[in-house]
Amino acid sequence: MHYDLIIIGMGLSGLMAAKTAVDTGKKVLLVGKGMGALALFSNTIDVLGTLPARTKLVEGLSRWVQDHPEHPYGKVGVEQLLGALTSFSSLFTRSYTFASAGDENSDILTATGAYRSTYLVPNTMLSGTSLRKGEMLFVGFKGFKDFYANYLAHPLRCRAITLSFSGSSHGELTATAIARLLEKDSIRKSIGEEVKRQLRGEVRVGFPALLGLNDPLAVKGDLENLIGTEVFEVPTLPPSIPGKRIFGTFRDWLLRRGVSFLMGYPVSKVVLKGKRCEGIHVCHPPVADVHTADRFILATGRFLGGGLVADEMRIHEPLFSLPLSQPSSRLDWFGRSFFDDHPIHYAGVVTDSSLRPVDDQGERILENVWVAGSMLSHHHLIKEKSREGIEISTGYMAALEALKT
Amino acid sequence: MVPLRPLRLCGESLTFMKQETTWPKRNLDVCTRCATCMAICPVARVTPLFPGPKQAGPGAERFRKPDEPSVDRWIDLCIGCHLCDMVCSSGVNISELNLIAKAKYLDEKGRPLRDWLLTHVYLFGRLASFLSPILNPLLQNSVVKWILDVFLRIDKRRQLPGYQFPTFRQWFRGHPFKGNKKVAYFYGCYLNTNEVDVGKATVQVLEANGFEVVLPPQKCCGIPMLGNGDFKEARRMGLWNVPSLSKAVNSGLEIVFSSTSCGHMIKHEYSHLLHIPGAEELAQHTFDLFEFLRNLNGSGTLNTHFKPIQKKLAYFAPCHLRSLGIGFPAFEILRLIPGLEIDFIDADCCGLGGTFGFKKEKYDISQEIGKDLAEAVARLKPETVLSDCEGCRMQIRHLTGLEVLHPIQILKNALQKEG
Numbered sequence: 153m154h155y156d157l158i159i160i161g162m163g164l165s166g167l168m169a170a171k172t173a174v175d176t177g178k179k180v181l182l183v184g185k186g187m188g189a190l191a192l193f194s195n196t197i198d199v200l201g202t203l204p205a206r207t208k209l210v211e212g213l214s215r216w217v218q219d220h221p222e223h224p225y226g227k228v229g230v231e232q233l234l235g236a237l238t239s240f241s242s243l244f245t246r247s248y249t250f251a252s253a254g255d256e257n258s259d260i261l262t263a264t265g266a267y268r269s270t271y272l273v274p275n276t277m278l279s280g281t282s283l284r285k286g287e288m289l290f291v292g293f294k295g296f297k298d299f300y301a302n303y304l305a306h307p308l309r310c311r312a313i314t315l316s317f318s319g320s321s322h323g324e325l326t327a328t329a330i331a332r333l334l335e336k337d338s339i340r341k342s343i344g345e346e347v348k349r350q351l352r353g354e355v356r357v358g359f360p361a362l363l364g365l366n367d368p369l370a371v372k373g374d375l376e377n378l379i380g381t382e383v384f385e386v387p388t389l390p391p392s393i394p395g396k397r398i399f400g401t402f403r404d405w406l407l408r409r410g411v412s413f414l415m416g417y418p419v420s421k422v423v424l425k426g427k428r429c430e431g432i433h434v435c436h437p438p439v440a441d442v443h444t445a446d447r448f449i450l451a452t453g454r455f456l457g458g459g460l461v462a463d464e465m466r467i468h469e470p471l472f473s474l475p476l477s478q479p480s481s482r483l484d485w486f487g488r489s490f491f492d493d494h495p496i497h498y499a500g501v502v503t504d505s506s507l508r509p510v511d512d513q514g515e516r517i518l519e520n521v522w523v524a525g526s527m528l529s530h531h532h533l534i535k536e537k538s539r540e541g542i543e544i545s546t547g548y549m550a551a552l553e554a555l556k557t
Numbered sequence: 558m559v560p561l562r563p564l565r566l567c568g569e570s571l572t573f574m575k576q577e578t579t580w581p582k583r584n585l586d587v588c589t590r591c592a593t594c595m596a597i598c599p600v601a602r603v604t605p606l607f608p609g610p611k612q613a614g615p616g617a618e619r620f621r622k623p624d625e626p627s628v629d630r631w632i633d634l635c636i637g638c639h640l641c642d643m644v645c646s647s648g649v650n651i652s653e654l655n656l657i658a659k660a661k662y663l664d665e666k667g668r669p670l671r672d673w674l675l676t677h678v679y680l681f682g683r684l685a686s687f688l689s690p691i692l693n694p695l696l697q698n699s700v701v702k703w704i705l706d707v708f709l710r711i712d713k714r715r716q717l718p719g720y721q722f723p724t725f726r727q728w729f730r731g732h733p734f735k736g737n738k739k740v741a742y743f744y745g746c747y748l749n750t751n752e753v754d755v756g757k758a759t760v761q762v763l764e765a766n767g768f769e770v771v772l773p774p775q776k777c778c779g780i781p782m783l784g785n786g787d788f789k790e791a792r793r794m795g796l797w798n799v800p801s802l803s804k805a806v807n808s809g810l811e812i813v814f815s816s817t818s819c820g821h822m823i824k825h826e827y828s829h830l831l832h833i834p835g836a837e838e839l840a841q842h843t844f845d846l847f848e849f850l851r852n853l854n855g856s857g858t859l860n861t862h863f864k865p866i867q868k869k870l871a872y873f874a875p876c877h878l879r880s881l882g883i884g885f886p887a888f889e890i891l892r893l894i895p896g897l898e899i900d901f902i903d904a905d906c907c908g909l910g911g912t913f914g915f916k917k918e919k920y921d922i923s924q925e926i927g928k929d930l931a932e933a934v935a936r937l938k939p940e941t942v943l944s945d946c947e948g949c950r951m952q953i954r955h956l957t958g959l960e961v962l963h964p965i966q967i968l969k970n971a972l973q974k975e976g
Contacts (some may be wrong), residue, residue, distance in 0.1 A: 153855045181884075186646030191596045229769060295605070323605030326595050332929070352811040366903075366936075391596035407885070407901045410892060413706060416643035417882040423598055438828045438837040457646045 154444045155181045159417050161451030163188030166524030167402040168547030169449045172256050174409045182411055183444055185300050185418035193275040194395040194540055195387035197272035201537025222530040227505055228545040229358040236548035241465045243401055247369040249275050258321055263388035265304035276368045277306040280384035289354035295325040298389040299360035313350050327362055331393045334371055335364040344378025361385035361394050422471055427519045459527040467499050477502045500529030506553045524550035586617035587647045594641035594651055599906035603925040607634040610641035614651035616805040620904055627662040636910035637784050639880035660786035671709040672785050673911040679746040679777035683768040686750045689720035698872035712920035716955050720749045725756035726747045736769035741805040741812045746777045747817040758969035759815045765972045766860045781824040784911045788913045795833040795838040803835050806842045815846045815944045823836045847886035863971040865896035871939035875946030887945055894971045904930035909952035931956040
């Protein structure tokens with residue numbers, strides 16, 4: 153099949169590129185060997201969590217972009233980044249929505265009991281951004297080992313309770329199992345009533361971020377009615393139910409608009425002709441299907457998703473063998489201690505200002521391939537707390553740039 | 558570093574694989590324990606009895622030794638949907654590790670007569686079709702169902718599909734059509750005796766596109782046996798089908814299938830899991846029906862003289878379609894029909910899992926998984942539900958009471974001449 157655009161990678165940057173392209177009516181194939189990292193890390197949308205408190209994002213970003221011209225944000229620019237965030241948020245209009253607190257970062261409580269600074273927060277978590285010590289009750293679930301209510305309640309001088317689901321006294325409960333149970337009226341009712349009974353004057357109740365997959369705002373609202381206090385979600389360990397909500401919303405939206413959606417098998421080979429990519433092989437033994445397109449976006453992530461691969465000596469980009477910015481020797485990959493700055497984090501694909509890959513001379517290698525997402529070089533998304541911002545904005549920009557040609 | 562031990566398998570039905578050291582890719586060590594598969598597994602979501610793909614697959618595999626008896630009491634609860642494989646970013650074939658472990662466990666423990674019957678219904682298809690006027694009421698009869706429930710542990714709450722006479726193949730015999738292009742059709746045993754209309758619609762749509770349909774000799778593809786961990790029987794079916802289908806391929810024909818389960822079996826499992834000679838070559842010429850039509854559309858030769866259909870439909874993508882790795886061609890093609898409103902059902906698995914949902918000890922799990930799908934359907938309020946898999950269609954009828962069709966039946970209606 154021939155497409156206007158093929159996007160390789162099904163993480164947030166690939167999804168965002170697909171959305172942007174299909175908005176302009178193009179024929180798009182989105183292909184990914186797995187679900188990407190959305191169901192792992194993403195709960196809220198980080199843009200630049202390291203900005204000093206009470207800094208307007210626009211101001212902080214403008215300064216950052218000036219100081220870091222090689223950073224992905226340096227290429228995207230502030231205006232386009234804001235456009236990308238607006239485009240992302242426009243997908244979430246029905247009940248589960250994303251918003252920032254006064255165009256600034258806000259500190260959100262996580263399951264570790266520590267706060268982290270983030271930008272766009274879903275409305276199920278919003279009231280978890282302005283907490284006062286002692287006013288909360290935290291609820292955990294027996295058999296769910298990825299959230300210990302007492303662990304985060306203790307430093308906040310709050311109380312915590314751990315509830316059991318009736319009829320499941322045995323075994324472990326997974327995040328999806330609980331999210332599903334909380335969507336059931338009868339179970340929610342018994343949970344809500346039990347929490348209300350155990351309330352000792354607390355005005356907010358924090359649950360792990362498992363309040364359903366389909367309509368979390370309704371689950372939250374119903375629990376609030378039952379308990380009589382505000383209820384909020386606390387982001388917890390993988391798998392991320394809020395990340396799955398984001399993935400599901402994108403998938404639904406893209407399929408409705410006719411994007412061809414191909415999940416589960418890797419792109420094994422790309423077909424190059426001079427400085428152009430002509431097609432990809434999607435490998436499913438013993439068959440490899442060939443798909444061709446006018447343009448390609450590479451958004452295959454970093455080490456976890458396989459967009460970057462490290463051997464004993466070097467880091468590689470396996471599909472196009474793109475040259476990478478990376479430390480000259482393995483000895484320089486890591487700092488001395490765990491919490492040091494590790495140079496390997498900054499490694500990645502180098503592009504020109506239009507996100508097309510370039511070699512060490514700055515010469516464009518491929519004319520119809522754009523690169524998006526965390527595989528780009530010159531950022532440290534963990535330290536900067538910029539993962540989703542980079543993914544959303546570069547996915548958005550790569551699609552716009554690709555469709556200019 | 559500990560050297561990777563070569564993969565060795567034992568157990569009766571797996572003996573033909575003993576020499577294999579390369580398959581499945583010894584890739585459980587690339588599992589990063591990220592838990593994305595845990596977010597998708599339909600079984601672990603509804604029951605704590607199954608530890609989920611991460612633990613049951615790469616987790617437990619590290620402790621399995623070929624010369625020690627299997628202790629995987631819960632492995633039989635893996636429904637075999639492959640969804641874990643589809644979401645894994647590291648490329649671990651989790652469901653295959655499960656299937657091999659299941660085969661070993663059941664080879665050692667033994668299989669009940671019920672499992673043999675459920676996986677060999679194809680043997681009685683022609684007879685059942687002939688006797689359908691007598692047989693069908695019996696299959697609905699509560700005493701008969703009670704007997705099946707008590708003595709064979711086939712759950713009495715499960716609706717048993719009725720048989721049709723004449724069979725698809727018998728109907729086809731009296732169906733003359735000559736075209737300048739030919740295509741071979743693997744219809745599958747269930748369609749032949751239980752959903753003849755799907756076969757008729759397939760033939761009509763292919764003919765409307767100028768293709769003369771050929772039916773190569775064929776037997777059950779073997780997926781029921783494979784799903785029950787019976788590699789030996791599954792392989793027997795493959796060894797019968799591959800030469801017959803390859804003969805059609807050698808005479809210049811492509812093969813299309815309308816059942817995504819049969820298709821997945823032929824195209825991928827025959828070579829990959831069962832090592833049937835000739836299967837790799839056959840796979841290159843085997844296509845899902847709608848993939849075939851999508852290819853025609855891509856080359857501008859699809860008959861798109863569709864008449865408008867004013868209908869609100871919902872489409873459910875079966876697990877085996879997802880694991881075919883061809884996207885959702887039926888959904889893409891049906892979107893070309895004017896007037897049709899078609900939604901994609903946001904659910905992961907129907908819960909039937911082939912023979913899984915018929916078994917008394919698994920019926921409740923099957924229904925609980927299905928509830929998510931039923932709720933997703935209820936949110937969309939369609940008049941008719943579509944799915945490419947006979948198992949999904951059976952289960953969605955059972956869950957919702959709605960009309961459930963194969964997408965080809967809608968395409969046939971759109972191509973039918975007025976009056």
